[in-house]
Amino acid sequence: IQEASHNAHAGHDHGSKSSAEGKFEGLHGHDHGSSEGPWWASKKGRLTILAGASLAVAYGIGYLVPAIETYAYTIAMLVGLVPIARRAIMAALAGTPFSIEMLMTIAAAGALVINATEEAAAVVFLFLVGELLEGVAAGKARDSIKSLTALVPKTAILEEGSETREVPAETLAVGSIIMVRPGDRISADGVIIAGESSIDEAPVTGESVPVRKAVDDTVFAGTVNGDAVLRVRVTAAAADNTIARVVRLVEEAQESKAPTERFIDRFSKYYTPGVVVVAALVAVIPPLFAGGIWSEWVYKGLAVLLIGCPCALVISTPAAIAASLSSGARRGLLLKGGAVLEGLGNLTAIAFDKTGTLTEGKPQVTDVVPFGRESEDVLRFAAALEVGSSHPLALAILSKAKEEGIVPPTGTDAKALGGKGVSAIVDGVEVFFGSPRAAAERVPVPVAHLEKITSLNDEGKTVSVLVIGDVLAGAIAMRDEPRADAVAGLKALTDAGIKTIMLTGDNKRTATAIGAQLGIEVRAELMPEDKQRIVGELKKEGYVVGKIGDGINDAPALAAADVGIAMGGGTDVALETADAAVLHGRVADVALMIDLSKRTMRNIFQNITIALSLKVVFLVTTILGITGLWPAILADTGATVLVTMNALRLLRPIR
Numbered sequence: 001i002q003e004a005s006h007n008a009h010a011g012h013d014h015g016s017k018s019s020a021e022g023k024f025e026g027l028h029g030h031d032h033g034s035s036e037g038p039w040w041a042s043k044k045g046r047l048t049i050l051a052g053a054s055l056a057v058a059y060g061i062g063y064l065v066p067a068i069e070t071y072a073y074t075i076a077m078l079v080g081l082v083p084i085a086r087r088a089i090m091a092a093l094a095g096t097p098f099s100i101e102m103l104m105t106i107a108a109a110g111a112l113v114i115n116a117t118e119e120a121a122a123v124v125f126l127f128l129v130g131e132l133l134e135g136v137a138a139g140k141a142r143d144s145i146k147s148l149t150a151l152v153p154k155t156a157i158l159e160e161g162s163e164t165r166e167v168p169a170e171t172l173a174v175g176s177i178i179m180v181r182p183g184d185r186i187s188a189d190g191v192i193i194a195g196e197s198s199i200d201e202a203p204v205t206g207e208s209v210p211v212r213k214a215v216d217d218t219v220f221a222g223t224v225n226g227d228a229v230l231r232v233r234v235t236a237a238a239a240d241n242t243i244a245r246v247v248r249l250v251e252e253a254q255e256s257k258a259p260t261e262r263f264i265d266r267f268s269k270y271y272t273p274g275v276v277v278v279a280a281l282v283a284v285i286p287p288l289f290a291g292g293i294w295s296e297w298v299y300k301g302l303a304v305l306l307i308g309c310p311c312a313l314v315i316s317t318p319a320a321i322a323a324s325l326s327s328g329a330r331r332g333l334l335l336k337g338g339a340v341l342e343g344l345g346n347l348t349a350i351a352f353d354k355t356g357t358l359t360e361g362k363p364q365v366t367d368v369v370p371f372g373r374e375s376e377d378v379l380r381f382a383a384a385l386e387v388g389s390s391h392p393l394a395l396a397i398l399s400k401a402k403e404e405g406i407v408p409p410t411g412t413d414a415k416a417l418g419g420k421g422v423s424a425i426v427d428g429v430e431v432f433f434g435s436p437r438a439a440a441e442r443v444p445v446p447v448a449h450l451e452k453i454t455s456l457n458d459e460g461k462t463v464s465v466l467v468i469g470d471v472l473a474g475a476i477a478m479r480d481e482p483r484a485d486a487v488a489g490l491k492a493l494t495d496a497g498i499k500t501i502m503l504t505g506d507n508k509r510t511a512t513a514i515g516a517q518l519g520i521e522v523r524a525e526l527m528p529e530d531k532q533r534i535v536g537e538l539k540k541e542g543y544v545v546g547k548i549g550d551g552i553n554d555a556p557a558l559a560a561a562d563v564g565i566a567m568g569g570g571t572d573v574a575l576e577t578a579d580a581a582v583l584h585g586r587v588a589d590v591a592l593m594i595d596l597s598k599r600t601m602r603n604i605f606q607n608i609t610i611a612l613s614l615k616v617v618f619l620v621t622t623i624l625g626i627t628g629l630w631p632a633i634l635a636d637t638g639a640t641v642l643v644t645m646n647a648l649r650l651l652r653p654i655r
Contacts, residue, residue, distance in 0.1 A: 039132060048128040051080035055125050062118070073117035080124040081108050098272040100309045106276075110302045111629060114295050123306065123633045151222030152243055156187035159231065170238040180230045188221050189241040190232035198226035201584075214402075216395070275308030282623065299629070303622045306632040307615055312639035316607030319647035324600040327651050332568065332583035333593045340579040343563050345597035346544045347498060350590065351535055351557065353549035354504035354511060357567045358490075358518060358587060359480040361550070363392050365400035366461055367477035371449055373466075376406065378474035382466050383408035384426045385433045393462065396478050421464065432467040436475075439465035443472045460513030479510070486518055489587030496591065499543065503531045503557065531557035548582075548590060565590065596650075603650055607643040614639045 039045045054076035062069030081104075088101035104127055111120035156169045159177040169187040172178065177193070180186050186199075198210035201223045210226055213219060219232060221241040238244065283301025286292030321338040328335055335341050352358050368375045383401035386394035387408055401408060411424035411431070421434015432442060436453050439445065445465075453475060456463045461477040483489075490500050501521045504511045508524040515522035523534060531547075535557045538545045547554070547561035550568075558564030558578050566578035568585035582589045618635040621627040 042132075044128070044132050047080065047083060048125070048132045051076070051125045051128050054079040055121050058118075058121060070115070070117050073121045074112060077108060077112065077117065077121035077124050080121075080128050081105065084108075084124070084127070098276060100272075103272070103275065103305050103309055107302045107305045107629070110298060110305075114298055114302075116299065116629065119629045123629050126630075126633045126637055129637060151185065152238070152241070153185045153187040157181070172234050172238065174234055174237055176234045178232050178234060180225045180232055182225055182227050182229065184225050186219050186221055186223050186225060186230075186232065188232070188234045188238065189236040190219055190234045192217050192219060193231050193233050195228050195230035197228040197230055200224040200226060271310055271313075272308070275305065275310075279305040279308065296625075300622055300625070303627070303629050303632040304619060306629065307618045307622060307635055309636045312611035312614075312636065312643045313608065315640060316611055316643045316647070317604050319644050320600050320603045320607060320650060323647045323650035324596055324603075327653075328593065328596055330653070331589070331592065332586075333589060333596065334581040334583055335593070336579050340563060341597050341600055343544075343597075344546070344580070344594050345601050347546045347563060347594060349499040349501070349538050349543035350493060350546040350548060351501050351503050351531070351538070351561070352520070352587075353531075353554050353567070354502055354506055354514060355480055356550040357548055358486050358502060358520075359482050359514065362480060363396045363462065363478040364481050365396050365476060366479050366481065367456060367475075368400075369452060369456075369475045369477065371474045372471040373468060373473040375474065376404070377468075378466050378476065379404060380406050380408060381426055381431050381468055381473065382433050382464070382476055384411045385414065385422045385424050385431060387411070389422075393464070393478055397476060429469045431469075433464055436463060436465050439467050439472070442467050443470055445472060449475075458509065458513070460510035479513075482514060482518055483585065483587055485586050485588040489589070489591060490518055490520055492588060492591035493594075496594065498594070501534075501538075503534055503547075528554070528556050532560045535560045546590075565593070600650060603647060607646055610642050610646070611639050 040049065055073075058069070058072035058076035061072040084101050085105045088099055088105045091097075091099040091101060104124070108120045108124055111117070111123065153169055155166050156172055157164050157179040158167045158172070159179055164179055172188050176188075178187060178190070182197070192213060192215050194215065196212070196214040199213050199219055200210045201220065218235075219230075220243075221236075221238075222243050279301045281301075282304050283298045286297045287294045317338070321341055324341055325335055325338075328341075335344070355361055365379075368379050370378055373381075379397070379401050382397050383406060386397050387410075389395075398408075409426055411426045414422065414424040416422050417432075417434065417438070420438035421432060423430060423432045423434075425431070432439065436445065436450070449472065453463050453465070456475075456477040459477075459479070461479040463475050463477045465475045466473040493500055499521075501523065502511065502515055502518075503523050503526055505526050506524055508522075511522050511524035523530075526534070531549075531554065535545050535547055539560075539562070545561045546563045546565055547557045548565045548567055549555075549558060550566060558566065563580065564578040566581040568581065568583045580593065582593065614635050618627055618632060622632060
């Protein structure tokens with residue numbers, strides 16, 4: 001991760017062909033690498049301080065010894081210009097002759113020729129200040145995401161048999177058992193195997209309220225254990241835990257350019273040579289054909305050269321995208337590049353998987369229906385038969401019993417009756433728990449009870465019936481329930497004018513029941529190829545389609561969609577195929593992701609407008625003789641800083 005971060009963000013020499021240079025190819029040699037550490041300790045910081053000190057000394061010498069002030073300002077200018085000129089030459093040798101450094105070098109040398117040494121030295125210093133500020137600002141976006149790595153503790157308490165010892169967190173293997181004390185940060189992704197506690201997930205998910213978690217619940221590295229000791233089985237090595245994946249995906253994403261960014265890059269390749277031509281014409285034509293004064297028009301030409309620096313224009317898009325990717329990642333919204341970030345805002349239809357996407361992905365007890373015994377007895381005896389089972393329906397019943405504070409009695413002579421249910425002797429009585437049809441073979445089932453069971457089935461629920469001795473005791477209904485925020489999340493999308501549809505392989509009855517509860521169009525009993533086909537049909541109808549899922553069966557449709565989004569906790573295949581991921585499984589986060597895309601595109605438009613407007617204003621005022629070299633470089637530096645600071649607004653927490 002650190003190596004990827006270094007390649008993606010470190011300041012770079014523009015004559016080389018590093019991966020970082022590839023990212024900022026459109027900058028034509030301009031050094032936009034983010035600063036490492038304190039700004040004054042960086043190479044750019046030291047150069048800027050030296051250039052500023054040289055300018056101050058030159059000013060003092062000019063005041064005290066006017067006869068040599070020209071030489072003093074020339075030396076002060078060269079202190080900053082030599083490194084700039086060196087980068088310009090290296091960029092030219094690397095195939096980028098019209099770099100911003102080259103424009104700066106020509107302008108400063110020209111100012112020297114027309115004896116504007118004081119302005120030349122000041123312009124070089126201001127240029128370096130602008131570069132430094134850009135580096136500092138760019139570093140904020142990088143630090144926003146890199147700071148996540150600091151959340152993971154360096155050590156963990158590893159259990160080995162009956163003993164515990166402290167080990168480096170990076171050495172934890174999948175399957176290891178770690179102990180997490182109250183108040184400790186959890187050192188690895190894992191599943192709780194013992195204990196129950198409130199987990200503060202705010203550092204990773206932004207969730208302000210601690211989440212209560214118990215056995216079989218998932219916990220994330222970097223979150224904080226609240227009030228009880230937990231034993232956790234590690235499910236991901238340090239390099240693959242939640243935070244490491246977030247950082248890695250963001251680093252990779254920042255290498256991927258958005259269409260707008262690619263357009264700006266192409267535009268700048270023609271724009272910069274055009275600026276050189278315009279500046280030359282401004283400097284030459286009036287003296288040659290209109291009797292203008294050479295020194296005056298050469299000065300204006302040099303100012304035009306500086307105004308034309310495309311720095312602010314070219315940084316406008318990558319700065320906004322880097323900030324957005326970092327901001328999204330801190331919320332658990334992972335986007336694999338600027339193109340994905342831009343595409344999300346264009347979605348007009350979103351197809352959701354059901355299980356594990358719109359629903360929790362595991363059944364829950366929804367109804368305990370008493371027939372011949374009290375509800376508490378129904379749940380207590382059913383739980384007694386399910387103790388020790390790992391079947392999802394059994395786990396749902398045991399979880400409900402625990403929630404109700406019911407302790408299941410011990411059963412004996414337990415039997416699994418294939419295709420029918422389970423039976424055991426509990427409290428000296430034979431108890432059966434299974435399908436309604438199998439229960440009807442043991443005891444009569446009144447029509448009223450059959451109607452109730454049918455009604456529950458029509459709601460998409462699985463119903464199991466309990467028989468105690470020869471008494472029809474009751475029934476328990478279970479269903480994979482919608483996520484808590486599913487209704488609100490879908491409403492946010494429909495309010496934004498986006499069509500929503502559920503594509504599921506589940507039976508039509510269950511899917512229709514969930515769809516009615518959520519208010520979403522349903523297509524059920526689909527194979528993976530059917531989901532892919534429906535996505536294609538939506539695209540042919542003119543929709544820009546997003547597909548959201550979490551399983552292997554969703555992978556073809558995720559790949560076929562304009563934007564594929566994997567829901568948190570999904571399979572590796574889904575995560576690899578998707579363009580983006582909602583890491584923490586909140587349906588409402590899909591709407592947040594789209595909103596982030598739209599805010600980013602507005603920010604980019606604002607940045608481009610700022611950059612171009614300032615250039616047009618100062619171009620006109622320079623030709624009219626109102627402004628000169630100083631305002632020209634201030635316009636370029638000021639626009640660059642304004643653009644970068646505007647982009648950094650996207651780092652604010654997403655609501």
